[in-house]
Amino acid sequence: xxxxxxxxxxxxxxxxxxxxxxxxxxxxxxxKLKLPNPMAGIKEGLRVGYVAGSKVHAYQSYAFxxxxxxxxxxxxxxxxxxxxxxxxxxxxxxxxxxLRPKLEVSVEPSPSGINVYGVDLVxxxxxxxxxxxxxxxxxxxxxxxxxxxxxxxxxxLPAVQVEAGHGAWYGLSTxxxxxxxxxxxxxxxxxxxxxxxxxxxxxxxxxWFDPTRPAAETLADTDAALSxxxxxxxxxxxxxxxxxxxxxxxxxxxxxxxxxALVAEIGAQRATCAEWLAxxxxxxxxxxxxxYQLPNPESVKKVIDEQLGVVxxxxxxxxxxxxxDLPRTLDGIAGLAPKDTKLRAVAEGxxxxxxxxxxxxxxxxxxxxxxxxxxxxxAARLEKVAAIIDKVP
Numbered sequence: 001x002x003x004x005x006x007x008x009x010x011x012x013x014x015x016x017x018x019x020x021x022x023x024x025x026x027x028x029x030x031x032k033l034k035l036p037n038p039m040a041g042i043k044e045g046l047r048v049g050y051v052a053g054s055k056v057h058a059y060q061s062y063a064f065x066x067x068x069x070x071x072x073x074x075x076x077x078x079x080x081x082x083x084x085x086x087x088x089x090x091x092x093x094x095x096x097x098x099l100r101p102k103l104e105v106s107v108e109p110s111p112s113g114i115n116v117y118g119v120d121l122v123x124x125x126x127x128x129x130x131x132x133x134x135x136x137x138x139x140x141x142x143x144x145x146x147x148x149x150x151x152x153x154x155x156x157l158p159a160v161q162v163e164a165g166h167g168a169w170y171g172l173s174t175x176x177x178x179x180x181x182x183x184x185x186x187x188x189x190x191x192x193x194x195x196x197x198x199x200x201x202x203x204x205x206x207x208w209f210d211p212t213r214p215a216a217e218t219l220a221d222t223d224a225a226l227s228x229x230x231x232x233x234x235x236x237x238x239x240x241x242x243x244x245x246x247x248x249x250x251x252x253x254x255x256x257x258x259x260x261a262l263v264a265e266i267g268a269q270r271a272t273c274a275e276w277l278a279x280x281x282x283x284x285x286x287x288x289x290x291x292y293q294l295p296n297p298e299s300v301k302k303v304i305d306e307q308l309g310v311v312x313x314x315x316x317x318x319x320x321x322x323x324x325d326l327p328r329t330l331d332g333i334a335g336l337a338p339k340d341t342k343l344r345a346v347a348e349g350x351x352x353x354x355x356x357x358x359x360x361x362x363x364x365x366x367x368x369x370x371x372x373x374x375x376x377x378x379a380a381r382l383e384k385v386a387a388i389i390d391k392v393p
Contacts, residue, residue, distance in 0.1 A: 054217070054221065055220075055221050055224050055225075056209050056221060057193065057208075057209070057218075057221040057222050057224070057225040058221060058224035058225045058227075058228060060225070061189065061193075061225035061226075061228050061229055062225075062228045063282075064186070064189065065186065065228055065229060065232045066280060066281075066282055068182040068185070068186065068232075069182070069232055069235065069276070069280070070277070070280070070282075071178070072175070072178050072179060072182055072236075072239070073239075073273050073276050073277055074273075074277070075174070075175055075178055076175050076239060076243075076269070076273050077270065077273045077274075078171070079168070079171045079172045079174075079175050080266050080269055080270050080273070082167070082168035082171050083168045083169070083171075083172060083246065083266060084263070084266050085168070086161075086164040086165045086167070086168040087165050087166075087168030087169050087172070087250070088250075088253075088259070088262060088263070089165065090157075090161060090162065090164070090165020090166065090168075091165070091250065091253050092253070092259065093155065093157055093161070093165075094123060094151075094155050094157075095253065095254065097154070097155040097156060097157070098126055099123050099124065099125055099126075099154060099155055100123070100124040100254070101121060101122070101123050101124075101253075102121075102122045102123075102124065102251065103119055103120070103121060103122075103169060103247060103250050103251050103353075103354075104119065104120045104122055104354045105117065105118070105119045105173060105247050105350045105353050105354050106118045106119065106120065106136055106350070106354075107346075107347045107350045107351075108136070108137070109343075109347070114177070114180045114181050114184050114343075115176070115177065115180050115343055115346065115347060116137055116177050117173040117174070117176040117177050117350065118134075118135045118136035118137060118139075118170065118173050119135045119166075119169045119170050119172070119173045119247070120132050120133060120134050120135050120136070121133040121135065121151075121165075121166045121169065123151050123154065123155075125154050131147055131150045131151050131154070132147060133147045133148055133151060133162070133166050134147065135166060135169070135170040135173070145159075148162045148163050148166070169247075169250065172243060172246060172247065175239070175243050176240065176243050176244075176346065176350075179236050179239055179240050179243070180240075180343060180346065182232075182236055183233055183236045183237075183240075183342065184343075186229050186232060186233055186236075187229075187233065189229065190226055190229045190230070190233075193222045193225055193226055193229075194226070196208065196218070196222060197218075197219060197222050200215045200218050200219060201215065201219070203215075206218075234369065234373050234374050234375075235276070235374055237342065237368040237369045237373065237374065237375050238272075238368075238369065238373070238374035238375045238377070238378055240342075240346050240368055241365040241368050241369070241375045241378040241379065241382075242265075242269050242272075242378045244346070244349040244350070244353065244361060244364065244365055245265060245361075245365070245378055245381070245382045245385075246262065246265060246266070246269075247350075247353045248352075248353050248358065248361045248382070248385075249261060249262040249265060249385060250262065251353055251354075251356055252356070252358070252385075252389050255388065255389050256388075257388045258385060258388060258389065261384070261385045261388065265381060265385075268381060342367070342368055345364050345365075345367035345368050346364070346368070348360070348363075348364040348367070349361050349364030349365060352364055358386045358389050358390070359386070361382075362379065362382060362383065362386060365378065365379050365382065366379060
């Protein structure tokens with residue numbers, strides 16, 4: 001039986017609080033921070049405060065980004081390995097046994113704004129009712145094992161192979177859940193940074209690290225932090241699109257050419273994961289992202305605004321709520337952030353996949369990002385697969 005994923009609502013809340021509250025502790029522990037130009041260092045022996053050019057918000061934000069991105073990238077890699085080893089072979093074996101396997105991806109929204117995904121394996125025999133192998137959080141183990149035994153009997157495959165293969169597809173659904181949690185939490189943090197910028201521009205001493213910093217220093221620092229957050233959210237959208245592409249191909253494996261396209265897509269995604277892990281590393285105060293090139297802050301802020309919807313009025317409302325109680329205020333500000341507007345696009349993609357709607361899935365992926373984003377590369381590969389599927393009556 002697949003394990004239910006950890007409740008993302010609780011995990012997300014803890015991560016948000018950790019991120020925001022860590023801004024209070026870092027000034028007391030910061031030693032020396034060495035950053036690439038135009039970033040300068042934080043020198044030891046200073047009072048609580050930072051020298052000109054210090055990018056402590058960027059450092060703190062990137063540390064948060066890296067923790068999320070590394071975990072999710074490695075989880076994505078493991079899911080790809082299992083898919084190639086167990087998931088695809090199961091579907092092929094079921095088809096070779098004269099059965100018709102079908103994947104039905106599900107989505108369960110939660111009040112926290114993070115969707116929880118699952119995937120059922122439905123097997124249609126030559127005669128008789130379909131057999132459903134449930135793959136949703138909270139599924140009954142007895143029902144699960146009974147269904148896997150029926151599929152094993154129909155296909156003459158070992159039950160352990162059936163469960164391992166289905167578990168591979170279920171594992172892919174948990175990648176979507178984790179990516180939702182990453183995007184939602186980072187967007188909340190980005191929103192809190194935007195609120196602080198509004199406060200500083202209004203003349204308030206609102207910098208989380210040092211309220212006495214000049215406004216220009218704080219704004220430059222938070223622009224760099226927003227750049228890092230926005231760049232990672234772009235990566236998340238591409239990974240969400242990539243997982244949707246895999247599920248879509250998984251529902252179309254009966255079409256000649258699609259199994260080969262699925263193997264090629266797994267290879268492309270594995271290369272993307274490996275490239276990210278090779279080019280990013282855990283930031284330290286002594287050496288933060290030497291090879292990292294910041295995107296343009298203005299363009300990234302636009303991306304964040306679009307991902308959250310129109311946030312201008314919400315930012316100003318949150319600014320008015322702020323008090324001197326930083327832990328409570330920052331947690332509250334994150335709670336005021338608009339929900340991730342792209343969750344609907346992912347859910348629509350899931351619905352289209354379960355219907356076998358190729359063009360609907362492509363439309364949902366297009367909503368995650370345009371051709372100029374990292375999503376564009378995934379969409380271009382999937383368009384080629386769609387062209388193959390379109391030729392089948």
